Amino acid sequence: MKSTILKGSIFAGVVGILIFSIFNIKESLKPVRYVWSLGRPYIYTPEIEECLQDLWKIKEAIEKFKYTQHRLPQSLEELVPQYINEEYLISPGGKKYTYIIKKNTYFVIYPDSKKLGVKLIGLTESKGVPQIIS
Secondary structure (H helix, E strand, O other), X not given: OHHHHHHHHHHHHHHHHHHHHXXXXXXXXXXXXXXXXXXXXXXXXXXXXXXXXXXXXXXHHHHHHHHHHOXXXXXXXXXXXXXXXXXXHEOOOOOEOXXXXXXXXXXXXXXXXXXXXXXXXXXXXXXXXXXXXX
């Protein structure tokens, strides 16, 4: 009788571990969004999501340009049309992203960050991922 209970407990434990493992594998397969965030929590809105997607595309275009031209572009417009479509250079608020070059590194800043409830949404070459400072 004790061995039956023990076997049942072991079986239940193994099944529990398998279910937990399958759930964790499923969760780990979801796409991950890498964003560097500093400050208080912020509300993740569709506008912020669109802005982050634009920043990823702009970063990719700048990096491709830098690889092929061996320099940073002087403006974001220099990336159009070979490296990026012009639509990605216009923020969800309808303004152009701000592009700054300083000491061989670049910054791309969303012009209406405060309207989205954060201090800054931007991208720097050194961080490598979009940043939200709230």
